[in-house]
Amino acid sequence: MLRRMLLMLGAVIVVVLILAAFKFNSIYSQIQQFKAPKPPINVEVAESSRLPWQSRLPAIGTLTASQGIDLSVEIAGTISAVQFRSGEKVSKGQPIVLLDSEIEQASLTAAQADLHLAKVEFERARSLVDRQAISRSEFDRLNAESQKAAATVAQLKASLAKKRILAPFSGTIGISQVDVGDFVAAGTPIATLQDLSTLFVDFYLAEQQVPLLAIGQPVHLQVAAFPGEQFEGKIVALNPKVEITTRNVQVRAELANPGERLLPGMFADLQVLLPSEEPQVVVPETAITYTLYGNSVLVVKEGQAPTPEDDTEEVTEAPERSEPYLVVERRFVKTGERRDGRVVILEGLDVGEQVVIAGQLKLDNGAHVAIAEKRTLELEPNSESNAR
Known part of the structure; x- marks a missing residue:
């Protein structure tokens, strides 16, 4: 009985040791993974350059x-003719709209007849006053009647001219706002x-x-x-x-x-x-990180690669690196004008330094990076002329 219990106890101890060994090996592997250097983060970079920059x-x-008006009528009347087509070119002095003017034409005819009579009477009075056949006051009255009749004719002609809307300058006329037969008040827009x-x-x-x-x-x-x-x-x-x-x-x-x-x-x-x-240092606008504390860029530069620790059990020689060990440095800059996808750097960056233009969100100061192939759209070759 005792022997059987000892065998069972031994078996349990062996199983516990095996499980402990597996657990220790798992923990040790995880520790080694944390100690191992992290792989570099792929980023896209661009080189700062000095270009002629016109402010x-x-x-x-x-x-x-250069000349633009809304045509309208000055006096009330009924539209008798619309002499343009919407959207066409018109020349200076071209008739646009005609208002009904029959009453004004009749009034003008009557006024011209009165003017003719007044002129005839005035000329007759001129010959009579020289022979003192009429008084000087009668001659002055006839002269005033002649001038009054002439003024009435001129007034009716001016009123009649306002019934004919002409283009004040050459240009393109818009969509007509009136039609033939419409009664329009003074100030009604035409086009x-x-x-x-x-x-x-x-x-x-x-x-x-x-x-x-x-x-x-x-x-x-x-x-x-x-x-x-x-x-x-x-x-x-x-x-x-x-x-x-x-x-x-x-x-x-x-x-x-x-x-x-x-x-x-x-x-x-x-x-x-x-x-x-003046020539200015410029970088792509995507390189700038804007924050409340200031604007910054991530500059790619060579850093010191980490060395393996001495307390590791297995010491292996680090492989020789054909490429430099690159890290990023956050640098605050003073920015100027932005144009055509570029921004001027007034302070904080020199010509020829490489800055990260994509992938900034996953980076921190001192992070190990590797330059990846550019996938972001670059500025066209004539962008230098655009900067000017």
């Missing part, structure tokens, strides 16, 4: 026609007339930027209707006063409109080109 003043504006050959863009800049502005300064602008296309203009006017409420000054630029693709009222994203052009 610009960004602004937003609205396109307006818009816009000269699209040349456009203005009005925008506002802060009063601190007024010394940087000058007549003839070039302006580049883009509109949402033609993404990626750039239009050029120049400043033609500066408002001589600053708006009290906003402390901004109104600026007007002029640009040609070949093909009349741009339309008044379009929203314009524009930049005023300043005359100064």
Whole structure:
């Protein structure tokens, strides 16, 4: 009985030792994994470069026609003829709308007859006054009647002219707002007339930027209707006063409109080109990490590879490295203008340093990295000219 109990106890002890050995081996393997150097993190990098950089003043504006009005009638009347087609080109002096003028025509005919009679009586009185056949007062009365009749004719002709709406300048007329037979009151709009050959863009800049502005300064602008296309203009006017409420000054630029693709009222994203052009250190905008504590970049540089610890049981020789051991260093920088996917670095970075442009979220200061193949879109080759 005792012998059987000893055998069972021995078997239990053997099983416990085997399980303990397996557990120890598992724990030891995990410890060795933690001690082993972590594999490098693949990142994409770009090299900072020095490029000619032309400073610009960004602004937003609205396109307006060089000449643009809403045609309307000055006096009430009934539309007798609409002499244009919506959206067509019209020339200066071309009839647009005619109002019914039969009453005015009849009144003018009667006034012209009165004028003719007044002139005949005045000429007869002129010959009689020389012979003292009539009094001087009667002659003056007839003279006044003649002038009054002439003024009545002129007044009716002016009123009759207002029944005929003419184009004040050449341009493109809009959609008709009236039809034949409509009775319109004074001030009723007929259609818009816009000269699209040349456009203005009005925008506002802060009063601190007024010394940087000058007549003839070039302006580049883009509109949402033609993404990626750039239009050029120049400043033609500066408002001589600053708006009290906003402390901004109104600026007007002029640009040609070949093909009349741009339309008044379009929203314009524009930049005023300043005359100064200096080389600046620039990096891709994706390299910048923006935080409340400041803007920073991760600079890739060579570091010291970790050495194996001396207390390990198995000491193996570290393999020779054909590539340098790279780590990242977080560096705070002072940024400037951003444009075309690039940002100017004013302080904190030198030319030729490599910065991480993708994968910053999984990195920390001192992390081991490896340069991977670029997958992010690079700027086009002509981006240097865009920076200017």
